[in-house]
Amino acid sequence: MAESTGARDLTFLDPAVLARLGTMELKARTVVEGFLAGLHRSPYKGFSVEFAEYRQYIPGDDLSMLDWKVYARSDRHYVRKSEEETNVECHLLVDLSASMGYRGSAPMSKLDYGSVLAASLAFLMHRQRDATGLITFDERIAFRLPASARPGHLQTVLLALGRIEQGTRSDVARPLHQLAEALVKRSLVVLISDLLDDPEPIVKGLKHLKFRGTDVIVFQVLDPNELTFPFRGPARFRDLESQQEITAEPSEIRATYLRDLAGLTLHYDRALRGAGIDYVQLDTSQPLDFALLAYLAARSRRK
């Protein structure tokens, strides 16, 4: 698996930089290329044993993959590329609910951040020749793109992510159950949501997917304001989905809020990890590489 990214230049993964880029494709390409350029080892070592083709060696490739016989004949370095035994079918589930449209002190809203994350994953999947599908939802499925590995499919996915619009209330569990029923082969499902609904139905839906033999990665996308609650002075907090209002003195409720949030996170973590589901919490002010590494780790377990 790839090594730590701690010492890498993450300039092009920074949300503040990404927010200024134009198209979704450019954002996704920037993230993925930047991410891959920083890895010391190529993530593309074969997940299969069946030879597919030779490829020119590029720095970062595992030296064990070099074909020394070819080198002896041609005096050039080639690596052997393997055909995967089975193409993985990946489904990206992006939450469109109003709460995902929240943008506090981060340079991007949670929805934008999640969209770029989904696009980057699609880009990465496409390079790995995985079939990629996209589902966007709020309280119902808003858009669905079946998984495909066709060459032009990536553009379709990126176009859909670029045109994404914020929805209303969220109901994460519902599309999860619908998807679990619809999947007929083992797949990889990536859920991108803030998971601020009632956790039990969500966990139940995710477990339903897992029960159907689907690998699941859950990215909980949260804004720094949600993680730290930095508000000062009396305020009237209005919920973006339910429009519920609560007037409070932030300094008085900050500790309680953070404790409840930590409890919610812990609940997800325990419930999902117990079910063999990867759970990653993301801060929209932080670079995307952590999410990509988490995906690669999950993907590698499927070889």
Next chain:
Amino acid sequence: MSFLYPAFLIAGVAIAVPIVLHLLRREVAPEVPFTAVRLLRRSPVPRRDRRRLRDLLLLAARVLALALLAAAFARPYVPSAAGAGLRVVAVDRSFSMSAPGRFERALEATRAAIAEAGAGERVAVIAFDERADVLAEPGSAADARHALQALAPGFGATRYRPGIEAALNLSPGGGRLVLVSDLTRTGWEDDQPVTVPADWAIDFRDVGDEAGNVAVAAVRREPDRLVAAIRNAGHAVFDGEVRADLEGRRVGQVRARVDPGATADVVVPVGVPAAGVLAVSIDDGGGFAADNTRYLALDPAARTRVLIVMAGGPGRPSGFFLARALEAADEAPEPAVVSMAGAEVSKLPPSGLADYGAVALLSTRGLDRPAREALGTFVRHGGGLFVAAAPDVEAALLSDALGWEPALAPAATADGVLALAATDLRHPIFEPFGALAANLGQVRFERVWRVQDGGWDVAARFDDGTPALLEREEGSGRVVLFASDVDRRWNDFPLHPSFVPFAVESIRYASGAVHAETEYTPATAPSGAGPHPGVFRLASGRLVTVNADARESSTTRMTPAEFQEMIRPGAATAAAAAPQAREAEAAQSYWRYGLLLMLAVLVGESIVGRSWS
């Protein structure tokens, strides 16, 4: 407290903005969109009273900051610290103050007047006689006291008006004038009451006394004797010696008796010499020292030596007719007219021109720069310069030497025959002509300089209106410019009988000999003489005497009430109030403090807003 620009105070209505915002928003907690509201718990907003106090403090700070800003732009000042805060002490330094003990009392009164200055009150000191000098500009009392060290009785006569006017000029907006004087009546002689603005207060410190004074009021020479007028302005009979000294040597002495309040002609039996300086003196220990001696110049009127700067070279030299005319008028055995070419003048030492009373410049050819500069210095130090238009005179060189602005730029024209006409027959040059001045009209001028009369006084014109004879003061000297030739090249003037008196009077006028007085007071003494009594020889060679003003010898004094009658209260100097206010505001600069205070208030507002939020 007043404001220089009160209109800016209207901007103070901006204070209403934070007040209105405070009233509109005081009970409303701002709405904050959020996501995880279901994780929040409703809490009462605590410490409402503290918040209200914070809000009030913030409101007060913002209102105060805006008020300070508006006030700073309105430029506040305290009027009382300006005009009313000026104390001018004017000290009489006329020679009547030299009576025994009188000036010491004056100094004492002056120090007392300075000491009476209130806190923050500026003090100025003026010394006056016929003129007023500011010894200490408005400033601290210490500076004013320090200036008294240079104060001593002089030799001038008392004149109150210059002292009062000098004080008023120090502060047009008002103040207090303390006048320290012996209140001699002659100080208002020939003077009208002075009008003092209503915002000025005048105090008098009378340091005079009933001391007597005996003076040599006048000395005149008669063919075989000397007559001295002795005035006794005291209360006791004067019975003392009247002495006559000729250049330090006693030549006569007589005892005289003069009754109080009387003036007596005392004949000093002495054979009056033809030349020399006579000093007639008495002893008067109880009176004023300056009028105990009177000088008389016995020199005959000094002849004016004239240097004619002519064009050199072969042929008939220029200046021939002028030299003959001047020599014809000079009866002295020694020639008083010297003719030199320009090149010879250039060889003279720098002070070589000082031997002459006047220079007739008929040519600038050969005059080098040092010679031209020496000529300029000669004129500025009292010499006379007669310039005749001639082909050899370069006006640009002359303008450069004398620093004339605009430069003399004549145009030589020959537009027909012109005649000369005196503009003012009372002019010193033409006055001796009397009715014969009309004869000047017979002279035919065929070529003249056309001179712009800017900077010049015109004494005569040609009949087409062109200036013909011009004059101007230059330093202590005088320049007379004749706009045509005196060598019969451009006219036939030298052939006319009127040429000789014209030449003589023009040169005499240029040299200053026409109105040459020989006796002056310290106030009227010419440059190079005075300002104390004595005998002086001027740069032009004239011997003059400077004697104390005889009017000041009087001991007649005024009462303060009589003095007050000469002071007419006028209107307050409203016209001067604006500059006075600007001056006061500039000196105080309270607006800077206002802005600093505003910044401090804003910093405080920021701290309160952050720490209590």
